[in-house]
Amino acid sequence: MATKLAEADAILIGVGLVGSMLGRELTRAGLKVVGRERGEPRFTVPDFQGPQMHDELRYSIRKALMQDNTKESVTFRNTIEQTALPIRRWESFLPGTGLGGAAVHWNGQTYRFQDSDFRLRTQVLERYGENFVGKDLTIQDWGVTAVDLERYYDRFEYLLGVSGKAGHVKGTKNAGGNPFEDTRSREYPTPPMKEPYGSAMFRKAADSLGYHPFPQPSAKLSQPYTNPEGLTMNTCMFCGYCERYGCEHYAKSSPQTVLLPVLLKDKNFTLRTQCQVLRINFDKTKKHATGVTYVDSAGREFEQPGRLIILGSFALNNVRMLLLSGIGLPYDPKTGKGVVGRNYAYQTMSGVQVFYDQKVNINPFMRSGANGTVIADFVSDNFDHGTHGFIGGAYIGEIMTNGRPIEFHPTPPGTPAWGAEWKKAVVRHYNHTCVLSIHGSSVANRKNYLDLDPTYKDAWGLPLLRTTFDFPENDLKMSAYVTQKALDIGKAMGGQQVAGSPRKGPYTITQYQTTHNTGGTVMGNEPATSVVNRYLQSWDVSNVFVIGASNFPQNASYNPTGTVGALAYWAADTIVKQYLKSPGPLVHV
Amino acid sequence: MDKISRRSFFKAAGAAAASTAVEAYGLTPDKNVAPSQNSSAHTTYTFFNAAEVALIAAAVERLIPADENGPGALDAGVPSYIDKQLSGAWGAGERLYRSGPWHSGTPSQGYQLPFTPAELFRNALRGINENLSRAGKAAFAKLSAQDQDAYLKSLQSGNIDLAGVPSKVFFESLLGLTIEGFFSDPVYGGNRDMTAWKMIGFPGAYAAYYHLVDQHGIAYNRPPMSLAEDGRGVIHIHSDIPATPSQGSK
Numbered sequence: 145m146a147t148k149l150a151e152a153d154a155i156l157i158g159v160g161l162v163g164s165m166l167g168r169e170l171t172r173a174g175l176k177v178v179g180r181e182r183g184e185p186r187f188t189v190p191d192f193q194g195p196q197m198h199d200e201l202r203y204s205i206r207k208a209l210m211q212d213n214t215k216e217s218v219t220f221r222n223t224i225e226q227t228a229l230p231i232r233r234w235e236s237f238l239p240g241t242g243l244g245g246a247a248v249h250w251n252g253q254t255y256r257f258q259d260s261d262f263r264l265r266t267q268v269l270e271r272y273g274e275n276f277v278g279k280d281l282t283i284q285d286w287g288v289t290a291v292d293l294e295r296y297y298d299r300f301e302y303l304l305g306v307s308g309k310a311g312h313v314k315g316t317k318n319a320g321g322n323p324f325e326d327t328r329s330r331e332y333p334t335p336p337m338k339e340p341y342g343s344a345m346f347r348k349a350a351d352s353l354g355y356h357p358f359p360q361p362s363a364k365l366s367q368p369y370t371n372p373e374g375l376t377m378n379t380c381m382f383c384g385y386c387e388r389y390g391c392e393h394y395a396k397s398s399p400q401t402v403l404l405p406v407l408l409k410d411k412n413f414t415l416r417t418q419c420q421v422l423r424i425n426f427d428k429t430k431k432h433a434t435g436v437t438y439v440d441s442a443g444r445e446f447e448q449p450g451r452l453i454i455l456g457s458f459a460l461n462n463v464r465m466l467l468l469s470g471i472g473l474p475y476d477p478k479t480g481k482g483v484v485g486r487n488y489a490y491q492t493m494s495g496v497q498v499f500y501d502q503k504v505n506i507n508p509f510m511r512s513g514a515n516g517t518v519i520a521d522f523v524s525d526n527f528d529h530g531t532h533g534f535i536g537g538a539y540i541g542e543i544m545t546n547g548r549p550i551e552f553h554p555t556p557p558g559t560p561a562w563g564a565e566w567k568k569a570v571v572r573h574y575n576h577t578c579v580l581s582i583h584g585s586s587v588a589n590r591k592n593y594l595d596l597d598p599t600y601k602d603a604w605g606l607p608l609l610r611t612t613f614d615f616p617e618n619d620l621k622m623s624a625y626v627t628q629k630a631l632d633i634g635k636a637m638g639g640q641q642v643a644g645s646p647r648k649g650p651y652t653i654t655q656y657q658t659t660h661n662t663g664g665t666v667m668g669n670e671p672a673t674s675v676v677n678r679y680l681q682s683w684d685v686s687n688v689f690v691i692g693a694s695n696f697p698q699n700a701s702y703n704p705t706g707t708v709g710a711l712a713y714w715a716a717d718t719i720v721k722q723y724l725k726s727p728g729p730l731v732h733v
Numbered sequence: 734m735d736k737i738s739r740r741s742f743f744k745a746a747g748a749a750a751a752s753t754a755v756e757a758y759g760l761t762p763d764k765n766v767a768p769s770q771n772s773s774a775h776t777t778y779t780f781f782n783a784a785e786v787a788l789i790a791a792a793v794e795r796l797i798p799a800d801e802n803g804p805g806a807l808d809a810g811v812p813s814y815i816d817k818q819l820s821g822a823w824g825a826g827e828r829l830y831r832s833g834p835w836h837s838g839t840p841s842q843g844y845q846l847p848f849t850p851a852e853l854f855r856n857a858l859r860g861i862n863e864n865l866s867r868a869g870k871a872a873f874a875k876l877s878a879q880d881q882d883a884y885l886k887s888l889q890s891g892n893i894d895l896a897g898v899p900s901k902v903f904f905e906s907l908l909g910l911t912i913e914g915f916f917s918d919p920v921y922g923g924n925r926d927m928t929a930w931k932m933i934g935f936p937g938a939y940a941a942y943y944h945l946v947d948q949h950g951i952a953y954n955r956p957p958m959s960l961a962e963d964g965r966g967v968i969h970i971h972s973d974i975p976a977t978p979s980q981g982s983k
Contacts, residue, residue: 195960198938201917206823213830222841229838229845232830341949381941392940505950509935510942549916549935561889562796562908563882571802574933600832652841 146437146445152178152414155436155450157421157465160245161705162456162691162712164399164407165303168373169716170452171412173724178448180419180438183242188400192248192390194383200548204388209249211239211458215603218460222614222650224477224591230600230608236652237659238388239458243417244399246458246659247705251387251513251545252363252396254306255702256297256710259290259326260525264698267525268535277535278618280589282487284697287669287678290326293710296717298329300709301361304397305369305377308332308361322358324520337366337380342498342506342578343517346542349636355519360543361706362514363397373406384546386513396513416440422604424453424469424688433688439604451727452687452719456712459694463488463594463664464609472665472675472684475593477612483675485594487663488611489699490651492538492584492619496630496644497554498637500576507575508547516543519633522626523701524585534621538584538701540630549574557643578637580630580644584623586662586699589616594664615649623647660704662696667711670733677731679723680715686729691715776813780820780851785858786812787874793911795881803932806911806923814914814923815907824851848898850906857903860895861888919968920961926968930957 153175156163163179170177186192202208211217211234219228240246260267263285268277277283310331311321336359339347350357364380371377380395394401407413418441425434425447435449455462466472466484475486500506518541520526529535546552554577555569597610627646634642668674671683680695682688691712693704700707722730778786790812799805806812818824826849838845848856861873865884873881885904887893893900914923916930918938924930930937937957945951959968 194940195938195958198940198960199918199920201913201921205913205917207828213828214826217830220842222839226839227836229836229842230830230832232844233828235843338943338947340946344949379943381943382946383940383942385940505952507942507945507951507953510946510953515946547935549929549933550913553912553916553933562885562911564798564800567797567800567802567805571932574935599834650839650841652843654841654843 146447148447149449151435151449151451152176153450154178154452154454155448156180157424157436157453157455158182158245158457158461159243159399159415159417160240160456160458161247161399162708163454164244164403165709165712166454166456166691166716167413168403168407169713169720170454171407171410173720174412175452175724176412178414178416178450180421180436180448181243181415181417182420183417185243185415185417186248186390186400188390188392188394192392194392197389197392198383198385200550203385204548205550207234207238207388209240209242209388209390210234211241216608217600217602218609218611219597219600220611220613220653222612224612228597228610228612231653235654236657237661238656239460239659243415244404247398248390248400249388250398250705253514253543253703254301254304254308254361254363254706256290256325256328257700257702257707258324258524258526261700262286262289262293264535271525272530276529278589278616280591281616281618282588282590283535284487284588284666284668284673286697287667287674288714293707293714294326294329296710296713297706299713300706302333303371303373303402303709304363305333305365305371305402306361306363306397307334307337307366309336309359311358320358322520323356324523324526332361334366334369337362337364337512337515338382339517340382340507340511340515340544342508342544343515343542345578345637346580346633347517349633349638350517350519352636353633355521355633357517357519360514360516360518360541362512364391364512364514365395365397371402373403375402375405377401380512382510382512382515384509384511384548386545419446420604421465422468422606424455424465424471424685426685431685433685453689455688455690456692459661459664459692460594460609460611462690462692462694464596466665466675466690467596467609468606471682471688474595477591477593480590483666483671483673485664486673487588487666487697488592488594488613488661489586489588489663489696490613491586491658491660491699492615492623492647493657494582494584494623494627494630494644494647496580496582496627496634496642497556498578498580498634498639499554499556499573499641499643500578500639502572502576504576506578508544508552508577511545511547513545514543515545516541518543520701522629532621532625534618534625536585536587536619536622536701538582538622538626540580540582540626540633542578543581544579547574554579556641578639580634582623582627582630583701583703584619584626584647585701587616587618588663588698592616614651615647620647620649660693660699662693662699662704665690665692665694666697667695668697669731677729679718679730680711681723681730683729687727689715689719776810776816778813778816780816780824781812784862784872786816788858788861788872789815791874791881792885792907793914795878795885796908796911797915804928806915808925809915809928810919810923810925811911811914814917814921815910817922818910818913819851819854825849844902846898846902853898853903853906856896857898857900860893860898864893864895918961919959927957927959
């Protein structure tokens with residue numbers, strides 16, 4: 145029997161990046177907010193300190209900061225005809241857990257999506273005509289524009305202190321920034337990070353080919369910075385332990401560095417960690433949520449009533465919580481009807497290696513999670529797709545993050561996987577190889593979706609989320625085209641040998657690619673094709689807001705976190721200025 | 734770090750210390766294999782029995798052999814690393830989703846066997862012994878280096894049933910653990926004296942290169958650092974890991 149607690153004004157399901165941001169905005173507005181986080185509390189001191197944090201085995205290989213598969217996993221299959229099986233250990237993507245969420249172990253690559261990303265369907269139809277989009281593709285517009293989100297992107301970047309060079313400020317293009325970005329209201333809060341050797345060689349090569357290289361916008365700071373919350377961060381030291389690690393230097397923007405010290409002091413905020421939310425509860429009308437039921441670390445069940453519910457967990461978990469709670473119609477790939485779990489997308493990744501002479505010391509260990517130089521010439525609709533037969537694109541960059549040798553020991557194609565020749569090649573190439581990343585978009589299609597697994601359960605006896613995913617032909621074509629451009633840049637970088645190949649199917653969970661899982665609680669202007677309205681409010685239950693990369697109707701070329709942050713501030717602003725004054729649906733259709 | 738000191742290391746090792754590690758496992762001495770002063774002969778094993786140690790020691794040394802660049806997996810302590818991983822939480826299935834029903838699935842669905850890593854190794858090692866003995870061959874550790882390589886390749890590419898474990902799955906686990914043990918921090922029992930890091934020029938647990946990152950192409954020659962090192966450069970291996978203590982030289 146659940147113990148019933150006192151009612152809160154708002155409940156956060158998950159206290160990661162989104163939960164921390166909404167917690168701060170809602171307490172600031174005077175609400176009493178409780179944050180329910182399933183993982184452990186953790187802080188820069190003592191949890192992220194060196195030298196123990198610099199342990200590749202524990203954090204990269206054994207994945208100490210990630211969701212424990214024995215408690216919650218997901219099942220996976222490539223196609224609807226197959227039987228989905230549980231991901232028994234994470235590899236292709238790594239869901240985080242714990243206070244601060246995945247924003248503790250992220251790399252900090254902080255981009256803005258372009259206006260052409262937000263109006264993708266309209267853009268493609270206008271520029272290329274009705275027949276250009278394959279009939280299985282379910283791409284759609286977001287219901288917001290770059291203009292709508294500009295001030296929220298700006299606010300998020302200033303919260304984080306992002307280091308970068310703006311390419312387009314108040315309608316004026318600036319040399320050295322991203323010339324393809326939509327106009328922004330001001331420069332980045334801090335200047336770009338130092339440029340490592342390989343990135344400098346990439347810049348030169350990209351320049352020589354007529355492209356437009358710019359420093360990757362980074363939430364690893366180039367200099368000390370005090371954010372609008374009054375919290376001060378330090379300069380990134382290029383230690384080479386970033387993704388999959390917490391930052392000991394207070395140099396990585398995370399809830400722990402940019403928000404939590406303020407939020408946790410607020411008397412209107414209560415944090416409860418190791419609380420596993422099982423479901424969102426309703427009144428008899430099924431149109432109004434009354435709170436959540438959760439289990440604490442000792443197995444005791446509680447009912448937490450609340451007037452407003454913010455579902456801000458990892459994209460996949462947002463979808464699962466709606467399905468477990470019965471909010472919204474689940475998507476059915478056979479009929480195309482239903483919305484929850486629809487438009488599950490990912491990211492289409494590939495890589496190119498440039499092998500140098502032994503005289504060239506790349507020093508891959510002197511790196512940071514979001515350093516490096518990129519080009520956006522093949523992003524989104526920044527180039528003419530007319531003759532290519534695909535939509536979307538990718539950025540190309542020399543953005544190496546580390547030289548940790550269990551995972552990073554590049555060898556040229558044809559080298560055996562073990563033995564004397566392998567060892568010689570590892571020694572020969574370790575410090576003399578650059579890697580280029582091709583970070584590509586992912587279209588939504590009819591066949592890729594999320595639902596509840598009929599067989600496999602979590603540690604609380606609830607169904608796991610089932611993922612059905614394979615790379616759409618469109619994205620494999622895109623990868624082939626842009627990877628060839630990266631190979632050409634690699635050849636212009638002065639190495640002895642260049643190797644790389646585009647992404648090929650089928651999608652496999654056995655190889656790390658990225659944790660940018662998107663969709664499933666898509667935002668939009670039509671309840672028939674979206675789960676939440678343009679303010680991220682559930683169409684079905686108006687006091688539930690769902691916020692995260694699960695809102696993306698399809699995934700763009702750039703990394704998603706900047707857009708998740710902008711959407712979180714956009715939703716928070718609407719809740720505070722409109723919803724709280726008159727609770728109820730914000731959009732009527 | 735530099736090539737000259739690596740070469741002198743082998744000269745210093747000399748004939749006196751030669752082949753102790755190899756002989757300790759009952760292996761056929763191979764004159765082409767560079768010996769080491771840091772024999773892993775004194776390592777205490779908590780998971781493997783003596784016959785299993787002999788097999789693993791021989792196998793990892795074929796996967797990463799000693800050569801002119803430096804010691805191989807055996808002298809780096811990789812058998813000890815694998816032993817401690819298998820006897821600990823990871824070997825028992827830590828963070829491994831273990832509910833059935835069990836189906837083999839497609840290759841893209843990844844590992845779908847009910848074995849924990851410890852169970853997988855125990856079964857596969859038994860299976861290898863049975864497999865070799867059925868073929869009328871000597872135990873793996875007694876085979877010549879060439880025959881060992883050929884047998885490892887048959888495990889890697891074939892689908893030999895090793896007491897229920899497909900040989901390819903076992904081979905991939907063994908190779909994965911060998912590379913982990915070779916390159917992970919010495920606190921876990923492998924990469925003894927940071928030998929693998931010195932070989933490739935990886936500085937280990939250092940935390941700051943801010944002043945160096947824009948000195949493009951600089952030769953970085955500082956000796957590496959373990960996360961368990963004290964001020965005198967002695968590496969304190971975790972008390973749960975009863976492997977040979979480091980000699981402590983940097």
